[in-house]
Amino acid sequence: MGRAPCCDKATVKRGPWSPEEDAVLRSHIEEYGTGGNWITLPKKAGLNRCGKSCRLRWLNYLRPDIKHGGFTEEEDNIICSLYRKLGSRWSVIASHLRGRTDNDVKNYWNTKLKKKLMTPAIITSIIPSPTPASLLPTVRAEPYNNRSDISRSVDSIFALTQDSHKFYSEPSPLPRECRAQETGQLHRHSRSEEVSATSSTFTVDDGSSNSYANDLFLSELDLRYLTDLLGDDGCQAEVPQGLHRSIAYW
DNA sequence: AATCCCTACAACCGCCCTTAC
DNA sequence: CGTAAGGGCGGTTGTAGGGAT
Numbered sequence: 658m659g660r661a662p663c664c665d666k667a668t669v670k671r672g673p674w675s676p677e678e679d680a681v682l683r684s685h686i687e688e689y690g691t692g693g694n695w696i697t698l699p700k701k702a703g704l705n706r707c708g709k710s711c712r713l714r715w716l717n718y719l720r721p722d723i724k725h726g727g728f729t730e731e732e733d734n735i736i737c738s739l740y741r742k743l744g745s746r747w748s749v750i751a752s753h754l755r756g757r758t759d760n761d762v763k764n765y766w767n768t769k770l771k772k773k774l775m776t777p778a779i780i781t782s783i784i785p786s787p788t789p790a791s792l793l794p795t796v797r798a799e800p801y802n803n804r805s806d807i808s809r810s811v812d813s814i815f816a817l818t819q820d821s822h823k824f825y826s827e828p829s830p831l832p833r834e835c836r837a838q839e840t841g842q843l844h845r846h847s848r849s850e851e852v853s854a855t856s857s858t859f860t861v862d863d864g865s866s867n868s869y870a871n872d873l874f875l876s877e878l879d880l881r882y883l884t885d886l887l888g889d890d891g892c893q894a895e896v897p898q899g900l901h902r903s904i905a906y907w
Numbered sequence: 908a909a910t911c912c913c914t915a916c917a918a919c920c921g922c923c924c925t926t927a928c
Numbered sequence: 929c930g931t932a933a934g935g936g937c938g939g940t941t942g943t944a945g946g947g948a949t
Contacts, residue, residue: 696934
């Protein structure tokens with residue numbers, strides 16, 4: 658049995674809030690507070706809205722200390738830095754920015770920052786020329802079981818490539834959303850089987866309609882770091898001595 | 908002028924966590 | 929201890945507005 662819905666979606670109003678509704682919610686909260694119960698608040702305030710919707714409206718828009726738009730360079734840097742460390746924990750990141758909400762930060766990241774860090778020119782600049790197949794290592798990989806695993810791993814890879822930018826002349830962002838398409842002699846086998854990798858194409862989907870494809874190789878150092886990051890999490894890689902490049906695989 | 912496309916962001920959805928009973 | 933309800937969060941969708949064609 659699933660849990661009961663918090664409100665009757667057929668009868669409560671949805672969609673954009675009107676200025677009148679904003680005024681009612683604002684004055685109710687200013688006078689009585691939230692009462693510690695968002696579910697009952699709309700009824701008390703005389704609003705035909707879901708309690709969760711009221712909470713979101715208040716926290717993300719009506720709260721008096723909210724700052725809208727116009728992220729500064731300093732805020733950009735804080736967001737990027739924290740994203741490197743934390744991944745998409747927007748509420749934690751937002752807590753480091755006065756007057757910003759998690760929704761604000763998330764939207765800003767998805768619409769501006771991510772793209773700013775991922776222009777095709779930068780991507781091209783960080784991708785080394787392909788290594789001869791004979792020089793490429795064997796990669797042992799275990800497939801991830803579900804989307805959240807993949808998402809987590811991509812966050813880690815993003816963090817890895819951000820941290821490794823010092824090895825390149827430019828920042829080396831790897832987008833969160835990317836899919837490995839198996840090509841050449843890269844073969845995915847069942848869990849724990851060994852794969853031999855000579856080539857892989859990553860289709861890069863940056864969340865907009867733009868997409869880029871290229872051969873993408875990580876440096877040996879990066880792969881060692883990647884292995885450290887993900888090794889116990891379902892992805893392992895073996896890098897023979899003396900090889901210069903390897904391949905990330907999940 | 909009309910239509911299409913893109914961007915920004917508000918709002919919703921659904922899941923997980925916490926807490927009260 | 930188990931269950932149900934509310935809160936919180938990240939991901940996704942909807943839509944208004946502006947620019948391009």
